[in-house]
Amino acid sequence: MRPLFLALLADDSRYGYELKQSLEQEFGEMLPAMNAGQVYSTLARLERDGLVVGRSVEGDSRRKRMYELTEAGQAELSSWIEAPVPGARLKDEFFMKFVVVVAAGLAAPMKLIERQRREYLQSLRDLDAVLADGGKGPTAELMVEGAVLHLKAGLEWLDLIEQRLAVGAESA
Amino acid sequence: MTPVLEARDLAKTYDTGGAKVFALRGIDLSIESGEFVAITGPSGCGKSTLLNLLAGLDRPTSGQVWLDGERIDQLSETELARLRRRKVGFVFQFFNLMPTLSAAENVELPLLLVGRGRKEARRSASTLMSDLGIGDKQDAAPAQLSGGEQQRVALARALANSPDIVLGDEPTGNLDSVAAREVLTLLRAARDRGQTLLLVTHDARVAAAADRVINLRDGLVSDQTELQPARPVAFPFDGDSG
Numbered sequence: 307m308r309p310l311f312l313a314l315l316a317d318d319s320r321y322g323y324e325l326k327q328s329l330e331q332e333f334g335e336m337l338p339a340m341n342a343g344q345v346y347s348t349l350a351r352l353e354r355d356g357l358v359v360g361r362s363v364e365g366d367s368r369r370k371r372m373y374e375l376t377e378a379g380q381a382e383l384s385s386w387i388e389a390p391v392p393g394a395r396l397k398d399e400f401f402m403k404f405v406v407v408v409a410a411g412l413a414a415p416m417k418l419i420e421r422q423r424r425e426y427l428q429s430l431r432d433l434d435a436v437l438a439d440g441g442k443g444p445t446a447e448l449m450v451e452g453a454v455l456h457l458k459a460g461l462e463w464l465d466l467i468e469q470r471l472a473v474g475a476e477s478a
Numbered sequence: 479m480t481p482v483l484e485a486r487d488l489a490k491t492y493d494t495g496g497a498k499v500f501a502l503r504g505i506d507l508s509i510e511s512g513e514f515v516a517i518t519g520p521s522g523c524g525k526s527t528l529l530n531l532l533a534g535l536d537r538p539t540s541g542q543v544w545l546d547g548e549r550i551d552q553l554s555e556t557e558l559a560r561l562r563r564r565k566v567g568f569v570f571q572f573f574n575l576m577p578t579l580s581a582a583e584n585v586e587l588p589l590l591l592v593g594r595g596r597k598e599a600r601r602s603a604s605t606l607m608s609d610l611g612i613g614d615k616q617d618a619a620p621a622q623l624s625g626g627e628q629q630r631v632a633l634a635r636a637l638a639n640s641p642d643i644v645l646g647d648e649p650t651g652n653l654d655s656v657a658a659r660e661v662l663t664l665l666r667a668a669r670d671r672g673q674t675l676l677l678v679t680h681d682a683r684v685a686a687a688a689d690r691v692i693n694l695r696d697g698l699v700s701d702q703t704e705l706q707p708a709r710p711v712a713f714p715f716d717g718d719s720g
C-alpha cells in the first residue's frame with residue numbers, strides 16, 4: 307500500500323481522503339472498503355519515515371492535512387518504479403503445510419492434494435463466473451485472468467507433486 | 479432416476495502381441511441426465527479408452543456399458559451405429575473429419591443421416607459454425623483448416639443433432655483461450671438445454687465448468703469432486719497497510 311500512496315502523491319499534494327478516492331476509482335470493487343483509519347495510519351508511518359510531509363492548510367476549517375512527497379519519498383518512489391516485482395514465488399502456503407504435515411505423518415499426502423485440487427478447481431469456477439458475468443471493468447477482469455493463470459499453475463503443480471509421490475513410492 | 483450413461487466394472491486390456499496394456503481396470507461410473515462431467519488425469523491413464531467404450535466405439539474386455547437403461551456393450555455394429563446417430567455426439571481427440579467433404583458438409587452429415595432435409599441441415603450447420611467463430615470456413619476442406627478450426631468443426635458436427643449426450647475428447651485441446659471460451663460457452667448452452675456432457679480434458683478451466691470432475695489414474699477412478707455453484711469472489715486488496 308505504501309508505494310501506491312507515494313505514486314498517487316507524485317504529481318500533486320493531496321488530502322488523505324483524496325488518496326482513498328483515487329484508489330477506489332482505479333481498482334473499483336477489488337478494493338474492500340478501506341477505512342479512514344487505515345489511510346491515516348499509512349500516511350502517519352510514511353511521515354514518520356520522512357517520505358511524506360503533512361501540512362495543515364490555511365483557512366481550511368476542517369483542519370484536514372494535505373500531504374506531499376519529500377525528496378526521500380521521491381527517491382523511494384523512483385526505485386520502486388524501476389525495480390520489477392520479484393519473479394520467483396518460492397513461498398507457498400500449501401506446500402509448506404504439505405511438507406510439514408506429511409513429514410509428521412499427520413495426514414495422507416493424497417488426501418491433502420485432493421482437497422487442495424478441489425479448492426483450486428472451485429476457485430477457478432468462482433473466477434470464471436466473474437468473467438462470464440462481465441460488468442466488473444477491464445482492470446478487474448485482467449486481475450481475475452491473472453488469478454486464473456496462477457490457479458492453473460497451482461493445479462499443474464499438484465499433478466507434479468502427485469507424480470513425484472508415486473515415483474517415490476515405487477522406488478521406496 | 480436412471481442414469482443416462484453407466485459403466486459397471488469396466489475393463490479394457492489391449493493385447494498387441496507383446497506385453498498387455500491394462501488401459502482400464504474396473505471403472506464404475508454413473509452419469510445422470512443433464513449432468514456436465516469432466517474426466518481428467520495424466521496422459522495414458524485411459525481417458526480416451528473410457529470415452530470410446532462409453533460411446534460404443536470399442537468393446538470392453540469385461541464389464542458393462544449402459545446407455546439410457548439399455549446395455550450396449552454387446553450390441554451389433556449396426557445397432558450401435560443407429561443408437562449413436564440418435565443419441566450421441568462425439569468429438570474425437572484427433573477430429574476424424576471426412577477429408578473429401580467440406581467443413582460445412584461434415585457438420586451436415588449427422589443431420590442428413592437422421593433424415594433431415596438438405597436446406598435445414600445447411601442452415602443448422604451454418605448457425606453452429608458461426609457460433610463457434612468458423613462461419614467463414616464453411617467451404618474449406620478439412621486439410622485447409624488449422625488444428626483449432628478442425629476441432630471446432632468436429633464440435634459443430636457433434637452438436638448438430640442436438641444429441642442427448644455429448645462426449646468430447648479434449649474438445650478445447652488445440653484452441654487458444656479466446657476460442658476455448660467460445661467453445662465452453664456453447665457447451666454450457668448445450669447443458670442448459672438439458673443435454674448431458676462428458677468431456678475428457680486437460681484444461682482446468684473446462685474441468686472447473688463441470689458439475690463433477692472425475693480423476694483417472696492408471697485405469698482406475700482415483701478421485702471424484704462435486705463442484706458447487708460459483709461462490710462470490712472477494713477481492714482482497716492485499717491487507718498490508720504497513
Ligand SMILES: Nc1ncnc2c1ncn2[C@@H]1O[C@H](COP(=O)(O)OP(=O)(O)OP(=O)(O)O)[C@@H](O)[C@H]1O
Pocket residue numbers: 492493494499500501519520521522523524525526527528571
Ligand atoms: N489401440 C491400442 N492398442 C494398444 N494400446 C493402446 C491402444 N490405445 C491405447 N492404448 C494404451 O492404453 C493406455 C490408455 O490410453 P488412452 O488413449 O486411453 O490414454 P489417455 O488417457 O486418453 O491419454 P492422452 O491424455 O495422452 O490422450 C495407454 O497406455 C495406451 O498406450
Ligand SMILES: [Mg+2]
Pocket residue numbers: 525526527571647
Ligand atoms: Mg486421449
